[in-house]
Amino acid sequence: MPYLSGFSDNPLCTRTDLIRAAVAIIKPLNSYKSSSGARIRLATSTAAGFSETAAQLEGFSRPLWVVAFLLQIQATEPDPDIQALLSGTALNLESWVQGLKEGTDSQSPEYWGDLAPSDQRMVEMETIAIALLVHPSAFSFQNDSRARENLARWLRQINAHAMPANNWLFFRVLVNLALVLSLSVPLGDVRSHIDDALDVLDSYYLSEGWSSDGLWGADRKQADYYSGSFAMQFCALLFAKHAEALPGYEARAEKFKARAREFASEYWRYFAPSGAAIPFGRSLTYRYACGAFWSAAAYAGLELAPPLDPGMVKGLLLRHLRWWSRQPHIFNTDGTHNIGYAYTNMYLAENYNSPQSPYWCLKSFLILGLPSSSSFWSISELPHPLSTSPSAPQTSPPPGLGLEKIRFLRPPxxxxxxxxxxxxxxxxxxxxxxxxxxxxxxxxxxxxxxxxxxxxxxxxxxxxxxxxxxxxxxxxxxxxxxxxxxxxxxxxxxxxxxxxxxxxxxxxxxxxxxxxxxxxxxxxxxxxxxxxxxxxxxxxxxxxxxxxxxxxxxxxxxxxxxxxxxxxxxxxxxxxxxxxxxxxxxxxxxxxxxxxxxxxxxxxxxxxxxxxxxxxxxxxxxxxxxxxxxxxxxxxxxxxxxxxxxxxxxxxxxxxxxxxxxxxxxxxxxxxxxxxxxxxxxxxxxxxxxxxxxxxxxxxxxxxx
Known part of the structure; x- marks a missing residue:
């Protein structure tokens, strides 16, 4: 059976464990990169309902959820064991920096192309925006004015075209945030695009922390993992983390945090004590992205209502990752992720799933943005609130969580x-x-x-x-x-x-x-x-x-x-x-x-x-x-x-x-x-x-x- 060393045999308890797991997941991609590093195409022949160029951009962009943090760790932390994990041509982290330069250069043979309405490239801009926000010294080309202008020009196309009225609007928000904070675009130039998108996203809000994936109505009644871990809450917490210092956005950042607290108070119920999520809705080939909300909550420093303290958040996230590490059939024989859930399954796939799509799962590794000095890494995991395992620590969470074994959630x-x-x-x-x-x-x-x-x-x-x-x-x-x-x-x-x-x-x-x-x-x-x-x-x-x-x-x-x-x-x-x-x-x-x-x-x-x-x-x-x-x-x-x-x-x-x-x-x-x-x-x-x-x-x- 396929087995990925570094992930399948990983205890996934410490920060170093997660770094090792991230390296193991993206290392098999290295052999599928284009010559200049801007595109990745896995060795399968299935296709998505968008262009091959956009599909290969997916292959480049989605690993950035960990690549940006790994490059940051490589540049700032002296630990020799971690440096050994991150070095070498087999991983080749630096190729993603070169790939970003080539992919946004219209004169390059690996140019990702101009955008059109409802273009898949808009989705892939989200991860590029986060890479710019978390590690601008690597990705903003401060010493290369031409590359910097190319990148800004390519990203600004997201403001010039119509996009689906759903979670995609958050990608426009984050891209413009990166333009302002990492590429020196004046806030006044893009504020209207940020504000208009946020206003529409607010109309998707239901109650109790939940947003639907688009306006709730006769044509669409969807409140699934896009409402939390894939997009809505996840992106809102990223916005709150990086935009709260911008003038005029302090109140909105606090509103997003308040909604996230309310959402978290019940979202834990979608996870079994084993760490398995209850699969529901579309895009389940993103697999452990179901746990990304917990990663975003910790990354954003979200103070949750008691007793959802950091130890419980840590346990919910790491148990979820460990459950997936025990699923041996989620990888191809070359170590790359396949399309499916617990095994390869094209019947499950949506028409927008290319062979490279599953790497949105790496959203759950956002936690690597916390430095080694963060208290998150030293706290103990708390068991699932409803765990009855004899091996679970015999500590009772404080009162107030609402530990009924049956709970009706009105929004979904x-x-x-x-x-x-x-x-x-x-x-x-x-x-x-x-x-x-x-x-x-x-x-x-x-x-x-x-x-x-x-x-x-x-x-x-x-x-x-x-x-x-x-x-x-x-x-x-x-x-x-x-x-x-x-x-x-x-x-x-x-x-x-x-x-x-x-x-x-x-x-x-x-x-x-x-x-x-x-x-x-x-x-x-x-x-x-x-x-x-x-x-x-x-x-x-x-x-x-x-x-x-x-x-x-x-x-x-x-x-x-x-x-x-x-x-x-x-x-x-x-x-x-x-x-x-x-x-x-x-x-x-x-x-x-x-x-x-x-x-x-x-x-x-x-x-x-x-x-x-x-x-x-x-x-x-x-x-x-x-x-x-x-x-x-x-x-x-x-x-x-x-x-x-x-x-x-x-x-x-x-x-x-x-x-x-x-x-x-x-x-x-x-x-x-x-x-x-x-x-x-x-x-x-x-x-x-x-x-x-x-x-x-x-x-x-x-x-x-």
């Missing part, structure tokens, strides 16, 4: 569940009309897991759709043309009872038909009673004249390999579940008419039809629908964590509605999952599987009893 419409047995979120309310690949999978599913990830489609057949954690529906007579849940509306939140937190939404699969499905998701308060479970109660409205339909409600996709690396689907399916007290760690798959369960090296995933366990409204009792559970063998490489997966589902078949009136059906699905790290719970799988939630439907509310 997420219920975050941080239980010992499983870290995941329940979602309703996000979607986008933007042409992102797999957008239904990346924003429209019911649940997203730090352990099981989620699946992306390879086609329209059920196995290709890989409908984990979502509803899929097909009409009789139209073949295997499945529709996955998408674009929910009528979002409602509330507490189902003292036992859990709920969120409700409605979905219409086809505009031409009046079928609608209202779903209530319930996260039971965790404890031994219903540990590992969440509930989905569906009310499906089928108008008169609707043809026969088939509907599938999917659980979490789980690795189909055993701990001994055998394929579970090569064994027979058990039709009777083992009794409580049987061998709890036996791996395999089981399915009867009511439920399905898979136990593998990935943990445990199951579903069960709970309709008969919930008392339905009297008017709908005669329309109670009983489902049949099966296990789908998903297409390979659909899941972003495991390349071979099985998906337990409950399916419902509805006859054509030829009656005089409309019909309403209720069905309730119990979804069960335990992550592989939850050793205590894996010892009593069958007991937990048999301890199933019960409840009743009151109006449109779901009550657990």
């Amino acid at each position: 419409h997420h219920i975050l569940v941080g239980a010992e047995e499983h870290t995941y979120l329940l979602s309703s309310g996000q979607c986008t009309t933007k042409p992102f690949k797999g957008r239904e999978a990346k924003y429209g599913k019911f649940a997203y897991s730090s352990a099981f990830g989620f699946s992306v489609p390879t086609g329209n057949l059920l196995e290709q759709l890989a409908p984990d954690s979502t509803l899929a529906i097909a009409l009789e007579g139209e073949g295997e043309d499945w529709r996955a849940r998408w674009s929910p509306y009528d979002i409602e939140t509330g507490t189902a009872s003292a036992e859990g937190t709920s969120i409700r939404s409605t979905w219409t699969p086809w505009p031409r038909l009046a079928i609608s499905i209202q779903t209530t998701l319930v996260a039971p308060n965790q404890g031994d009673k219903w540990a590992g479970w969440h509930i989905r109660a569906h009310r499906i409205y089928i108008p008169r004249g609707t043809p026969a339909t088939r509907l599938v409600d999917g659980g979490f996709a789980i690795d189909a390999q055993t701990s001994g690396d055998a394929s579970i689907f090569e064994t027979s399916v058990g039709t009777r579940f083992p009794r409580v007290g049987a061998n709890e760690r036996e791996e395999g798959w089981w399915s009867d008419r009511t439920g399905s369960l898979v136990i593998s090296r990935g943990g445990v995933s199951g579903v069960v039809d709970l309709t008969s366990s919930f008392a339905l409204p009297p008017d709908d009792a005669e329309e109670k629908q009983r489902g049949q559970s099966i296990i789908i063998r998903a297409d390979p490489n659909t899941n972003i964590i495991a390349p071979r997966t099985l998906i337990p589902v409950v399916q419902h078949c509805f006859a054509a509605n030829d009656a005089d009136g409309d019909k309403v059906f209720w069905f309730v699905t119990g979804v069960f999952a335990i992550q592989a790290e939850a050793a205590r719970h894996l010892e009593r799988v069958w007991e937990m599987w048999e301890s199933r939630p019960k409840g009743r439907i009151e109006g449109c509310s779901v009550r657990l009893v």
